[in-house]
Amino acid sequence: MERPLTITEKIILNHTDIGVVSPGDIVNARVDIALGNDITAPIAIKEFESIGVKTVFDRKKIALVPDHFVPNKDILSAKQAKMLREFAKTHDIKYYFECGEAGVEHALLPEKGIVLPGDLVIGADSHTCTYGALGAFATGVGSTDLAYTFAFGEIWLKVPESVKVVFTGKPGKWVSGKDLVLYLIGQIGVEGANYMALEFSGDTFKHLGMADRFTIANMAVEAGAKSGIFEPDEITEDYIKKRAERDYTFYKSDEGAKYAKVLNFNAEIISPQVAFPHLPENSVNISEASAKNIKIDQSVIGSCTNGRIEDLRIAARVLKGKRIAKYTRLIVIPATNEVYRMAEKEGLIDIFMDAGAVVSTPTCGPCLGGYMGILADGERAISSTNRNFKGRMGDVTSEVYLANPAVCAASAILGKIGSPEEVA
Amino acid sequence: MILKGRVFKFGDNIDTDAIIPARYLNDSNDENLKKHCMEDADPAFSSNVSKGDIIVAGNNFGCGSSREHAPRAIKASGVPAVIAKSFARIFYRNSFNIGLFILEADTNGMDNGDTLEVNTETGAIKNLTKNTLTNAKPIPGFMAELVSAGGLMEYARKRVNKGGLG
Numbered sequence: 001m002e003r004p005l006t007i008t009e010k011i012i013l014n015h016t017d018i019g020v021v022s023p024g025d026i027v028n029a030r031v032d033i034a035l036g037n038d039i040t041a042p043i044a045i046k047e048f049e050s051i052g053v054k055t056v057f058d059r060k061k062i063a064l065v066p067d068h069f070v071p072n073k074d075i076l077s078a079k080q081a082k083m084l085r086e087f088a089k090t091h092d093i094k095y096y097f098e099c100g101e102a103g104v105e106h107a108l109l110p111e112k113g114i115v116l117p118g119d120l121v122i123g124a125d126s127h128t129c130t131y132g133a134l135g136a137f138a139t140g141v142g143s144t145d146l147a148y149t150f151a152f153g154e155i156w157l158k159v160p161e162s163v164k165v166v167f168t169g170k171p172g173k174w175v176s177g178k179d180l181v182l183y184l185i186g187q188i189g190v191e192g193a194n195y196m197a198l199e200f201s202g203d204t205f206k207h208l209g210m211a212d213r214f215t216i217a218n219m220a221v222e223a224g225a226k227s228g229i230f231e232p233d234e235i236t237e238d239y240i241k242k243r244a245e246r247d248y249t250f251y252k253s254d255e256g257a258k259y260a261k262v263l264n265f266n267a268e269i270i271s272p273q274v275a276f277p278h279l280p281e282n283s284v285n286i287s288e289a290s291a292k293n294i295k296i297d298q299s300v301i302g303s304c305t306n307g308r309i310e311d312l313r314i315a316a317r318v319l320k321g322k323r324i325a326k327y328t329r330l331i332v333i334p335a336t337n338e339v340y341r342m343a344e345k346e347g348l349i350d351i352f353m354d355a356g357a358v359v360s361t362p363t364c365g366p367c368l369g370g371y372m373g374i375l376a377d378g379e380r381a382i383s384s385t386n387r388n389f390k391g392r393m394g395d396v397t398s399e400v401y402l403a404n405p406a407v408c409a410a411s412a413i414l415g416k417i418g419s420p421e422e423v424a
Numbered sequence: 425m426i427l428k429g430r431v432f433k434f435g436d437n438i439d440t441d442a443i444i445p446a447r448y449l450n451d452s453n454d455e456n457l458k459k460h461c462m463e464d465a466d467p468a469f470s471s472n473v474s475k476g477d478i479i480v481a482g483n484n485f486g487c488g489s490s491r492e493h494a495p496r497a498i499k500a501s502g503v504p505a506v507i508a509k510s511f512a513r514i515f516y517r518n519s520f521n522i523g524l525f526i527l528e529a530d531t532n533g534m535d536n537g538d539t540l541e542v543n544t545e546t547g548a549i550k551n552l553t554k555n556t557l558t559n560a561k562p563i564p565g566f567m568a569e570l571v572s573a574g575g576l577m578e579y580a581r582k583r584v585n586k587g588g589l590g
Contacts, residue, residue, distance in 0.1 A: 026566045034458035042452045043492055051580050069450055076450035125512055126490040141520035145577050151580060176458065191484045195513050224487065226513055244503060281436060368489065369445040387488060389439045391464045392446075 004254030006162040007231055008197040011137040011251055015120040023260075024163040031061065032136075033095075033115050034149040035123035038066035038103055042083045043143035044124060048150045056091045057153030063095035063114055064088050065105035068364045073371040077347040102363035104208035105334025106130040106218060106304035109334055113243030117232045117250050122146070122155050127304050127386065129220045133213035134240065135232030135250060137197075140221060160197040160226045161260040162253075169268035174420050176314070176383070177212025178306060178404035180204070181219040182273035183265070186283035194224035196260060199253065201231060204267040210239040211310035218305050219386055222280040274382070274417060275402035278390045286407060286419045294401070298381040299324075299412035300393075301405045302333025302360070303367045306384035309334075309342045311405040318409035318420045319355040325415025330357035331373045337362060357412070369393050373401075382411045427504050427525070427542040428552075429476040431534050436482035438465055443486065443494040457493050458500035475502030478542065480534045482508065486515025495519040505542055507531055507549065507560065520567050523575035527560035534558075536578065544571075 003020075005013065013021045015029040027412065036044050048056075056062055064084045069077035088096035095114055102108060106127050108113045115131045121138035122128065124146040130193070131138035149155050167180055185192070198220045205213065213230050220228025230236070232250040236389055240248065274289035275284040301315050312334060324330045332352045334340035340362060343349050352359055366373030367385040375381055375394030381401070383393065388400035401417060410420040442465040444457055451457065451588050462469035462479075479498060485508035486494060495518045497508035498506065519526045532542065538553040547560035563571070573579040 026564065039446075039449045039452075039491065039493075043496075046452070047577050051577055052584055054541045074450060080450060080452065124490055124492075126488065128490075140490040140514050142514060142521055144492060144518065144521040148576055148580050152583070158564075189512065190487060191512075194484070194510065221514075224484065224512055339425055370440070370446055370449075387439075387441070389488060392441050396464050422496075 002058060003006050004256040006199060007135065007229055007251045007253045007258040008137055008162055008199065009159060010226065011118060011219065012157065012159055013119055021159045022380045023159050024374050025159045027157055027159060029120055029157050031122050031149050031153055031155055032119040033061055033063055033121045034146060035063045035105060035109065035121065035125065035128060037068055037125055038070055038077065038081045038084055039068045040143045040146065042080045044146035044150065045083055045087045047144055047147035051151060053151040056150045059092050060094045061153065062093050062150065063109060064093055064394040065097055065102055065108060066099065067102060067104050068368065069370050070099050070363060071361060074350045082321050099361070101337060103339065104304045104307060104364055105341065107308055107335035108141065110134060110214065111243070111338055112351045113240065113245055115308050116240060116244050116246065116248035117236060118248050126221045127218050127224065130214055130304060131137050132217035132220065132227050132229035133210065134236055135230060137227055137229065139227045158195070160195055162197045162199050163193055164199050164201065164259045164262045166262065166264045167202040167267045168264070169204060170207045171204060171267045171270065174272050174406045175270060176404045177208060177215035179270055180267060181216040181274045182280065182340060182402060183270050183276050185219065185223045185280050186273065188223055190222060190279050190281045191224045192344060193220065196225055198223065198228040200228065205230065208209040209310060210235060211308045214308065215305055219280070222386060272404055272407050274407065275388055277399040277401065280386070280388060281404060290418045290422065294417040295378040295380065296328060296382050296411055298329045298331065298373060298375065299332070299408045300331050300366055300373055300381060300383040300385060302335060303385040304335065305386040306393035306405050307333055307335030307339065311337045311384065312339065312343050312348050315405040315409040316351040318406050318423060319413065320351050322355055322413050322423060324356040324412040328412055330355065330412040331360060331366065332357050333360045333365060334362055366393055382408050382417055384408045425544045427478065427544060429478040429540060431478055431480045431536055431538040431540060432469065432473065433536045434465055434479065434481040437457065437484045437487055438481050438492050439488035440486055440494040441488055444491065447495060449491060453494045453523065457497040459529055461490070461497040461501045470501065473501050473503065477503055479503050479506045479540050480508070480531050481506065482531065483510045485511050487512035490514045492518045492522065495522055495524045499524045505544070507534070521576040523571060525571065529558050529560035551554040581587045
């Protein structure tokens with residue numbers, strides 16, 4: 001009898017020419033979509049051009065998304081974006097997006113139906129693991145890897161072991177995918193899943209939507225994981241059917257598939273989480289964070305982690321009819337232009353502006369300390385983004401606390417870290 | 425290959441923002457990046473480091489962003505190898521891809537200013553200052569092949585020359 005396989009092993013196997021794969025094997029896998037952005041693609045383009053290959057492996061399987069410093073923050077970043085544009089023109093790259101049609105890459109590609117269930121996706125960006133939410137194998141790589149894939153359509157991969165993470169029960173009010181994943185990272189640590197695939201399952205996900213799955217898969221890398229993945233189901237189908245322009249495959253793990261570990265969590269007892277500086281694993285319950293009376297200078301709602309329409313709706317529910325605290329900045333960044341437009345139509349932008357927020361064009365911006373909300377020395381932010389490393393959002397003495405969009409909105413109103421319940 | 429150099433020691437979870445902060449990522453020129461290498465972990469690093477020096481760290485070195493600028497900045501600084509208890513995976517593969525030696529070993533007892541002699545083939549790390557020997561984990565076969573080819577792009581060039589573009 002054939003060895004039962006995990007969903008991750010099946011997808012990798014189906015992208016190779018070999019008959020069997022086991023964790024630890026290094027394989028050459030065919031790539032369905034290869035992604036680069038305005039920070040990572042310039043190096044990939046230079047490397048690609050240095051090896052003497054004239055054409056890319058497939059112009060329809062490459063996505064170039066200028067999103068980190070776009071609209072260009074300065075001359076140097078404009079030059080980098082220009083490199084992407086020129087490369088896209090030369091090779092007639094199908095998925096190239098100017099800023100008026102783009103957004104943060106990991107929100108944009110699923111929204112446009114570019115990445116699909118069963119795909120093998122590599123991206124020169126660590127949060128490429130986001131697409132695992134759709135039941136794809138997706139992992140972050142470097143620029144040189146991307147250059148190699150541009151040329152050959154392949155990537156070398158070590159087949160990862162899988163860790164099964166099971167959440168059961170209905171999450172409480174204000175508890176979202178962000179809280180489940182911050183809780184998980186708090187439990188296993190920033191290296192807890194190093195080199196492994198995190199496979200998420202359990203009835204909790206019947207109570208949550210696709211946006212929560214994207215958030216969870218997105219932050220798999222913050223536990224060191226190579227990928228995060230969900231078995232696709234009717235929620236996936238509902239999301240994907242109106243977007244997909246090509247065939248896709250729903251893979252499922254076999255009964256008896258081997259896991260390095262199985263972790264079980266009761267979602268009913270998890271409350272909103274706040275991850276303290278300077279690691280995502282420093283997560284505590286909101287009540288504990290609130291009791292510490294931590295004043296904030298800035299709140300950021302956006303990013304590939306939490307900049308989707310569902311996130312903005314939750315933030316608006318908290319902010320409606322309220323004003324943010326004096327001397328506090330609230331920066332709301334819809335992740336894509338489509339999200340921005342929906343927020344506008346639904347009246348969310350008015351709610352944000354009435355509350356005293358500034359609403360930015362889609363960009364990664366402050367998440368990685370790029371622009372559009374950089375912190376001065378000693379300043380403190382709460383943010384719906386994914387990393388709180390030292391100096392991540394600005395000066396090396398500034399601090400970032402990670403939380404879900406509802407907590408970020410409530411904290412902006414309070415001027416200190418606090419729960420949506422405190423402003424209800 | 426035998427490498428010999430002074431130790432620059434760092435702790436656990438040195439992330440790629442510390443290795444090369446995002447404020448410098450509007451440039452992808454290695455020579456410019458190296459001026460800011462390790463800046464948010466040790467602002468004096470770029471002025472103190474000399475060719476051949478070795479970065480030594482604790483667990484999870486290179487965690488965070490996929491920016492290849494991180495191992496490139498280290499390599500451009502003249503550092504030929506990083507030794508740590510463990511590495512984050514994207515940093516690990518990026519380093520092999522660009523030809524920066526990565527060794528996983530117990531780094532307790534390797535301190536700032538110690539002189540190390542590293543045999544990249546056997547993984548033997550001699551601490552010449554303290555007269556101790558540590559063995560790094562063996563480098564997996566394919567990775568060793570990549571490094572001896574001179575990195576992934578050299579490997580790619582060979583594939584192009586062989587007409588392997590089928």
